[in-house]
Amino acid sequence: MGKIHLAIDDHVEDKFRLAVAKKMGMKKGNLSAAVEEAMLLWSKKR
Numbered sequence: 001m002g003k004i005h006l007a008i009d010d011h012v013e014d015k016f017r018l019a020v021a022k023k024m025g026m027k028k029g030n031l032s033a034a035v036e037e038a039m040l041l042w043s044k045k046r
Contacts, residue, residue, distance in 0.1 A: 016034070017031065019034075020034040
């Protein structure tokens with residue numbers, strides 16, 4: 001499993017975390033799963 005360390009705008013992070021919490025809940029691992037899903041969707045569009 002790879003690890004990526006990123007610096008993103010606070011507003012973007014807050015908005016993403018809120019969306020993940022609403023859709024998936026605050027369970028451990030949900031943020032990583034959502035980022036992985038977002039990366040896959042983005043890479044398929046390219």
